[in-house]
Amino acid sequence: MADPIQITRSIAIDPSEIEETFVRASGPGGQNVNKVSSAVQLRFDLANSPSIPEAMKRRVAVLAGKRLTKDGVIVITANSHRDQPMNRADALERLVGLLVEGSHVPKARVATRPTLASKRRRLEGKSIRSEVKRLRSSPADSQ
Secondary structure (H helix, E strand, O other), X not given: OOOOEEOOOOOEEOHHHEEEEEEOOOOOOHHHHHOOOOEEEXXXXXOOOOOOOHHHHHHHHXXXXXXXXXXXXXXXXEOOOOOHHHHHHXXXXXXXXXXXXXXXXXXOOOOOOOXXXXXXXXXXXXXXXXXXXXXXXXXXXXX
């Protein structure tokens, strides 16, 4: 049995949860391009994965965007290399990167008020700017 794919210290996914399909790729490849299936289409069922917590599933679903199907399956296609193993590694790396990014819990923003000193500095800057603009205007405008 293959080793689990480590996402974070506490989260790992089983390789059996990932389904790989090999398809013909467009692009570079010369005479082999129409004969060899070097592109990889990786599928990971996010919605039914027992390894991933619900909160993380929601974050990853948002991050996945159009790569997520209606059934909750992430589809990643890798065809940038001419070599099938390199495309497999690239697709897996992109999936792991997406899951790692989704594992980070966003820090809640704490609303704060500006300090009295910062309010004074802002108003001072505005009055200085106002004075500069007033002095630039023609004498007829100031009366």
